[in-house]
Amino acid sequence: MNRLLLRTKARLRDAAKPVSEAAVGALTIGLLRTTRYFDPDKTSNFFGRVTRFIGRRLREDRIGRENLVAAFPEKSPEEIETILAGVWDNLGRIGAEFAHLDHIWDYDVDHPEKPSRIEFSARTKQLFDALRDDGKPAIIFASHLGNWEIPALGAVAHGLDCAILFRRPNIESADRAIERIRAVKMGTLVPAGREAPLKLAEALQNGQHVAMLVDQYMGNGVEVTFFGRKTKANPTLARLLRQVECPVHGVRIIRLPNHRFRAELSEEVKPARDAAGQIDIQGTMQAVTSVIEGWVREYPDQWLWLHRRWR
Helix, strand or coil: CHHHHHHHHHHHHHHHHHHHHHHHHHHHHHHHHHHCCCCHHHHHHHHHHHHHHHHCCCHHHHHHHHHHHHHCCCCCHHHHHHHHHHHHHHHHHHHHHHCCHHHHCCCCCCCCCCCCCEECCHHHHHHHHHHHHCCCCEEEEECCECCCCHHHHHHHHCCCCEEEEECCCCCHHHHHHHHHHHCCCCCEEEECCCCHHHHHHHHHHCCCEEEEECCCEEEEEEEEEECCEEEEECCHHHHHHHHCCCCEEEEEEEEECCCEEEEEECCCCCCCECCCCCECHHHHHHHHHHHHHHHHHHCHHHECCCCCCCC
16 A cells, blocks of 8 residues: 555656646746846845745755854854855845846946946956967866856957856756856857767867856765865866866856946966876866865855755
């Protein structure tokens, strides 16, 4: 009887899955389309308030709290809760901003004196211009910090030829809607999968720049230390370096008050090498992970603590 009940539940769940996915996909499309009709700043404020309210009642809130307590044992419970509220606020704002991606990057290179949502230092501009103009490939990594969709907009807006690794949503209809938005000003999009490493290596061999998020857990990845604890990192970046040696830089977008952002490009991150002089996969991913940890320590309320980064 118990086995029959379990099989029945499984069949009902499998039967309901397409219906629920279609509903979520339709809701995603509707939200994205509707959000575009409203003022982006007011919508960002509203979405931030909504996710702060709803998020604190979800399972991910507990995951985020546990992650923060382990990463910052010196912080008080009140400080942890303040950071966690900021995490939810940031996530909501990203959702609102995603619908307006084609308007977010408004920096006018020909008229830098004009008011803009975007700011960056003279050193970041110098590094960016060198990457764009040297005719050589490079790898650029990012993390789920601030608004992680924006770096691709800046790259295209200022002429950086870039192939961007991205992960498709599991729901096909939502994937199509999201991909249409991303395709507006985001360069060449390479979906994650078996063929992705080959496509990215080809892009580097052709002199393109390759960009990817590197801060998620990967079960068959390489071991790294992040906030004093062991976890697994995706080794794709380091493996690409073994095929095509080129500079590696990090990029982050920091959320500022009044709906503004600061773009920062890091100095070159030197890869680790083994005794034979080859790229050391684990050591290189540790170097990249250490850069990200430094970023997160500066702005802990802007990083996505809500996933199981340590397992």
